[in-house]
Amino acid sequence: MKHFSLLFLSSLLTYQLVTAFPSHASLAGLSARELEEIIPSLERRVIKPPPGPLTNTSAILVNDHLHPWKPAGKDDIRGPCPGLNTLASHGWLPRNGIASPSQIITAVQEGFNMGNDLALIVTYVAHLLDGNLVTDLLSIGGKTPKTGPNPPAPAIVGGLDTHGVFEGDTSMTRSDAFFGDNHSFNETLFDQFVDFSNKFGGGFYNLTVAQELRFQRIQQSIATNPQFSFTFPRYFTAFAESVFPLTFFTDGRHESPLQLDMTVARGFFQDSRMPADFFRSNVSWTLEKIGPGVGAVFSAHPIPPGGNVNNTVNTYTPDPNAANFSNLCKLYTDFVNVTVRGLYSDAKGVLLEALNKNLDFLFDAIKGQGSCVQVPPFV
Numbered sequence: 001m002k003h004f005s006l007l008f009l010s011s012l013l014t015y016q017l018v019t020a021f022p023s024h025a026s027l028a029g030l031s032a033r034e035l036e037e038i039i040p041s042l043e044r045r046v047i048k049p050p051p052g053p054l055t056n057t058s059a060i061l062v063n064d065h066l067h068p069w070k071p072a073g074k075d076d077i078r079g080p081c082p083g084l085n086t087l088a089s090h091g092w093l094p095r096n097g098i099a100s101p102s103q104i105i106t107a108v109q110e111g112f113n114m115g116n117d118l119a120l121i122v123t124y125v126a127h128l129l130d131g132n133l134v135t136d137l138l139s140i141g142g143k144t145p146k147t148g149p150n151p152p153a154p155a156i157v158g159g160l161d162t163h164g165v166f167e168g169d170t171s172m173t174r175s176d177a178f179f180g181d182n183h184s185f186n187e188t189l190f191d192q193f194v195d196f197s198n199k200f201g202g203g204f205y206n207l208t209v210a211q212e213l214r215f216q217r218i219q220q221s222i223a224t225n226p227q228f229s230f231t232f233p234r235y236f237t238a239f240a241e242s243v244f245p246l247t248f249f250t251d252g253r254h255e256s257p258l259q260l261d262m263t264v265a266r267g268f269f270q271d272s273r274m275p276a277d278f279f280r281s282n283v284s285w286t287l288e289k290i291g292p293g294v295g296a297v298f299s300a301h302p303i304p305p306g307g308n309v310n311n312t313v314n315t316y317t318p319d320p321n322a323a324n325f326s327n328l329c330k331l332y333t334d335f336v337n338v339t340v341r342g343l344y345s346d347a348k349g350v351l352l353e354a355l356n357k358n359l360d361f362l363f364d365a366i367k368g369q370g371s372c373v374q375v376p377p378f379v
């Protein structure tokens, strides 16, 4: 009897801690004391190496009977990324919006034909910034259910909505965090997306539209957001994400050049929904394949990394120490040595081990790109 109640008590305590700290919430930035309290309550997952590339990269039907669209339920998490939102709403990812990096890599490859190197880099960067490295779970949004008897401090959010780490300013269809909501579909911004597609793409979103709209959104953030910040990683993801609607939201049976219909665009951006009969791309979009498109968007209106200063609009000031497009190894090194090190300065034990493992997976994708040198493991 005594044994039973002890067991009961200890499982009750564990339950309280676990409900207080969601298993997908990020451990980044927590103090040594917080980590000591929280980590023992988490269910640690064995972290396996990421999936390799697809063996068959043909265009196939991906809005199929196994992956029907369903609206997100009230507890399902959705966030700033229309690609991941769509994969979750079609069941290529868990519909609740919480997934492991391996599940995300598999889903973006199978559902959209994202190349393995690109998928690994984006996913591990996101996971290292916003995911839980011990449970190996990442939320594709930020809605963290704060139930339980001992609600966590506001510091505990995590997920891709977390501003200033992966989520950032100057999105095409989402407002800057400065204005409040950083992740929801914004009709005013989508109207601008349509206007630009009419003006520069004959009613479609094409590479010319991508170039002009990216520039427009940057100018708008400079002119209206006193806290506009445009350095790593947002500086790079903003240019890349301008190309994603072309490479991933267009049907794989298209005739080139790539151009996106406005009804289809709204389906993805607003409703997280593929068109009926949607075939994924017939190209595996590796860094090598997508690079020229991203370069074309950047080169149309080059701008150095930087941001507004003095909490004042129209003060865009380049940051000479920030990684730029001519120094991509610095991007990796700064990410590891500055950003990740800063977020995890108190990591020990299982967290440290998981951290180094995820950093290894990230470097595995980066080393294929040339001569970047791996930052030594954290100790």
Ligand code: HEM
Binding pocket: 080, 081, 082, 083, 084, 104, 108, 112, 114, 118, 119, 122, 123, 126, 160, 166, 167, 168, 169, 170, 171, 172, 173, 174, 237, 241, 242, 244, 245, 248, 249
């Ligand atoms: C591989 C894992 C991925 C991660 C971790 C990820 C994460 C993100 C995040 C955090 C944002 C928000 C950035 C911001 O606007 O502040 C974003 C935006 C975006 N993502 Fe993803 N993404 C992934 C894959 C994809 C895929 C496969 C697609 C397309 C099918 C996609 C399409 C987009 C687009 C178009 C935007 C820009 C939205 C806008 O500017 O309005 N992403 N992604």
Ligand SMILES: *[C@@H]1O[C@H](CO)[C@@H](O)[C@H](O)[C@H]1NC(C)=O
Binding pocket: 056, 057, 058, 059, 060
């Ligand atoms: C790849 O998949 C396509 C579409 O399902 C199929 O037609 C083709 O035969 C497959 N190729 C190989 C090499 O298996």
Ligand SMILES: *[C@@H]1O[C@H](CO)[C@@H](O)[C@H](O)[C@H]1NC(C)=O
Binding pocket: 175, 176, 179, 181, 186, 187, 188, 189
């Ligand atoms: C949509 O974005 C515009 C431009 O950034 C902003 O003025 C507006 O407040 C946003 N609307 C909502 C509902 O967030």
Ligand SMILES: *[C@@H]1O[C@H](CO)[C@@H](O)[C@H](O)[C@H]1NC(C)=O
Binding pocket: 142, 161, 162, 163, 177, 178, 180, 181, 182, 183
């Ligand atoms: C981003 O949006 C989420 C959800 O609305 C909010 O909790 C979070 O505070 C926002 N971040 C910033 C910096 O505004």
Ligand SMILES: *[C@@H]1O[C@H](CO)[C@@H](O)[C@H](O)[C@H]1NC(C)=O
Binding pocket: 200, 201, 202, 206, 207, 208, 209, 257
């Ligand atoms: C985009 O569409 C417009 C209008 O049809 C066309 O003039 C432009 O060349 C297209 N851009 C690309 C890159 O195909």
Ligand SMILES: *[C@@H]1O[C@H](CO)[C@@H](O)[C@H](O)[C@H]1NC(C)=O
Binding pocket: 252, 253, 254, 255, 256, 282, 283
């Ligand atoms: C994909 O389809 C387009 C249009 O039919 C074609 O031009 C291109 O060669 C195909 N690419 C691959 C890798 O099959």
Ligand SMILES: *[C@@H]1O[C@H](CO)[C@@H](O)[C@H](O)[C@H]1NC(C)=O
Binding pocket: 309, 310, 315, 316, 317
């Ligand atoms: C920001 O404020 C500093 C100190 O007041 C000033 O020297 C600098 O010129 C300001 N920068 C801009 C771009 O306004």
Ligand SMILES: *[C@@H]1O[C@H](CO)[C@@H](O)[C@H](O)[C@H]1NC(C)=O
Binding pocket: 304, 320, 321, 322, 323, 324, 325, 326, 327, 330
């Ligand atoms: C990129 O950054 C390097 C320093 O890392 C700097 O020397 C170079 O001028 C920058 N290039 C551009 C185009 O801003």
Ligand SMILES: *[C@@H]1O[C@H](CO)[C@@H](O)[C@H](O)[C@H]1NC(C)=O
Binding pocket: 333, 337, 375, 376
């Ligand atoms: C990264 O940090 C480690 C440890 O402080 C240091 O040994 C290494 O030289 C740094 N790497 C770079 C490229 O800055």
